[in-house]
Amino acid sequence: MDLVLLEKTLLGLFAAIIVAIVVSKLRGKKFKLPPGPIPVPIFGNWLQVGDDLNHRNLTDYAKKFGEIFLLRMGQRNLVVVSSPELAKDVLHTQGVEFGSRTRNVVFDIFTGKGQDMVFTVYGEHWRKMRRIMTVPFFTNKVVQQYRHGWEAEVARVVEDVKKNPESSTNGIVLRRRLQLMMYNNMYRIMFDYRFESEDDPLFNKLKALNGERSRLAQSFEYNYGDFIPILRPFLRGYLKICKEVKERRLQLFKDHFVDERKKLASATSMDSNSLKCAIDHILEAQQKGEINEDNVLYIVENINVAAIETTLWSIEWGIAELVNHPQVQRKLRQEIDTVLGPGVQVTEPDTHKLPYLQAVVKETLRLRMAVPLLVPHMNLNEAKLGGYDIPAESKILVNAWWLANNPENWRKPEEFRPERFLEEESKVDANGNDFRYLPFGVGRRSCPGIILALPILAITLGHLVQNFELLPPPGQSKIDTAEKGGQFSLQILKHSTIVLKPRSL
Numbered sequence: 001m002d003l004v005l006l007e008k009t010l011l012g013l014f015a016a017i018i019v020a021i022v023v024s025k026l027r028g029k030k031f032k033l034p035p036g037p038i039p040v041p042i043f044g045n046w047l048q049v050g051d052d053l054n055h056r057n058l059t060d061y062a063k064k065f066g067e068i069f070l071l072r073m074g075q076r077n078l079v080v081v082s083s084p085e086l087a088k089d090v091l092h093t094q095g096v097e098f099g100s101r102t103r104n105v106v107f108d109i110f111t112g113k114g115q116d117m118v119f120t121v122y123g124e125h126w127r128k129m130r131r132i133m134t135v136p137f138f139t140n141k142v143v144q145q146y147r148h149g150w151e152a153e154v155a156r157v158v159e160d161v162k163k164n165p166e167s168s169t170n171g172i173v174l175r176r177r178l179q180l181m182m183y184n185n186m187y188r189i190m191f192d193y194r195f196e197s198e199d200d201p202l203f204n205k206l207k208a209l210n211g212e213r214s215r216l217a218q219s220f221e222y223n224y225g226d227f228i229p230i231l232r233p234f235l236r237g238y239l240k241i242c243k244e245v246k247e248r249r250l251q252l253f254k255d256h257f258v259d260e261r262k263k264l265a266s267a268t269s270m271d272s273n274s275l276k277c278a279i280d281h282i283l284e285a286q287q288k289g290e291i292n293e294d295n296v297l298y299i300v301e302n303i304n305v306a307a308i309e310t311t312l313w314s315i316e317w318g319i320a321e322l323v324n325h326p327q328v329q330r331k332l333r334q335e336i337d338t339v340l341g342p343g344v345q346v347t348e349p350d351t352h353k354l355p356y357l358q359a360v361v362k363e364t365l366r367l368r369m370a371v372p373l374l375v376p377h378m379n380l381n382e383a384k385l386g387g388y389d390i391p392a393e394s395k396i397l398v399n400a401w402w403l404a405n406n407p408e409n410w411r412k413p414e415e416f417r418p419e420r421f422l423e424e425e426s427k428v429d430a431n432g433n434d435f436r437y438l439p440f441g442v443g444r445r446s447c448p449g450i451i452l453a454l455p456i457l458a459i460t461l462g463h464l465v466q467n468f469e470l471l472p473p474p475g476q477s478k479i480d481t482a483e484k485g486g487q488f489s490l491q492i493l494k495h496s497t498i499v500l501k502p503r504s505l
């Protein structure tokens with residue numbers, strides 16, 4: 001390491017210790033902070049709690065410190081909320097106060113310091129972005145315009161699986177094919193575009209860059225530089241890679257999709273009757289001067305991360321649970337056969353007539369919540385919560401997974417039992433009508449994509465179950481459902497091989 005840098009770092013460290021001690025003394029007098037482990041100067045609680053602040057570890061801290069607790073992660077305050085009442089306070093009652101987002105050094109790069117929608121603070125820019133994105137993405141009209149496309153995409157998955165003899169013998173990693181399906185489901189909406197096959201070079205380039213972006217952003221590797229600013233120089237290499245990935249990714253969105261669509265639009269001189277895809281609406285907003293070209297690209301960026309992977313993880317979890325619970329799978333198949341008749345393929349309107357299918361989707365989202373801590377919230381100004389003072393710009397995590405898996409609130413929550421949503425929890429919906437169950441959040445910053453995600457999940461799981469018997473590979477009785485947590489994501493660790501035996505109808 002360069003000596004000047006080392007000297008500067010040590011000096012900085014010394015100065016920061018003094019400042020931290022003085023500040024903590026002053027703050028100690030002024031604030032009634034939530035409980036939590038005792039912090040040390042500079043590092044706060046970071047050395048005690050480590051990097052992996054996943055939903056399960058945070059649940060353990062909640063059991064120790066209570067339904068609201070504070071962790072000092074270097075310079076950053078992290079407040080974790082673990083009861084339905086406090087979740088209501090954060091997301092609903094004080095939705096404006098806690099409606100901003102924290103970013104960190106890495107998210108700052110990927111979102112151009114909040115020029116997007118998902119990671120921007122609560123205010124004028126967010127309101128404008130959410131308004132502009134609503135008509136092209138988040139209405140029932142969009143569902144009706146694209147549901148035939150989603151049905152066709154999963155029908156193609158079924159066809160491809162049937163063509164592959166491996167799938168009914170040794171099994172295949174179905175996720176790969178489903179990933180193509182999810183890209184097509186969303187790229188149809190965004191650009192009226194679909195990728196022909198898993199070998200499509202553009203698809204592979206896009207998938208690789210999106211994968212890198214997710215890995216770099218969700219990793220815990222960069223925490224040290226984010227929590228302790230004087231260590232940031234050591235993060236230079238990491239941040240450089242983030243910048244490169246971000247540039248290449250936005251360029252790819254622009255060159256291959258946005259500009260192509262612009263050309264097409266000017267060549268065909270679209271009138272108001274032609275069916276527009278989402279980007280046509282977004283470009284109109286740009287032409288009117290409501291947003292700039294960067295905002296357009298960040299909208300594409302947001303959909304790539306917020307929509308595709310989250311839904312894919314949930315589909316993957318749903319399949320894993322169905323493989324491991326053959327009785328649930330049989331019951332679901334029977335419902336579809338009985339209601340629709342054997343061989344009649346599930347459509348979006350059908351999903352409303354299939355309560356057990358809906359319950360399977362809900363139960364998957366409960367037990368295997370893809371975004372278990374929601375997207376971190378933040379209070380721009382000092383605030384009060386649960387009788388405590390919350391310093392300005394604290395990161396607020398709502399442990400939504402624990403709210404939906406706490407045995408004090410649910411009967412045998414560790415069991416995958418869709419029946420609960422037809423029996424004792426029949427009034428609970430995924431839209432946040434019950435603060436114990438918030439897979440999409442609730443309130444101002446809740447997930448607007450719920451309107452697309454729920455039908456896509458139901459159509460996909462429905463088609464797979466009605467066309468195949470889903471089984472673990474030969475010699476295994478179950479597939480591995482170990483979890484992999486990120487900064488705020490929950491994926492299945494292993495993309496398991498599964499056997500798909502076609503049903504003879």
Ligand code: HEM
Pocket residue numbers: 091117118119130137302303306307308310311314369370371374375376377439440441442444445446447448449450452453
């Ligand atoms: C199963 C699939 C999905 C799950 C579990 C999920 C979950 C979530 C959660 C928990 C949040 C944060 C809520 C909060 O912080 O309070 C969120 C935000 C968001 N989601 Fe989703 N989501 C899914 C699919 C989608 C889809 C398909 C789209 C778009 C087409 C989408 C777009 C967004 C956007 C734009 C936000 C940010 C909202 C804001 O900050 O105002 N999501 N999602």
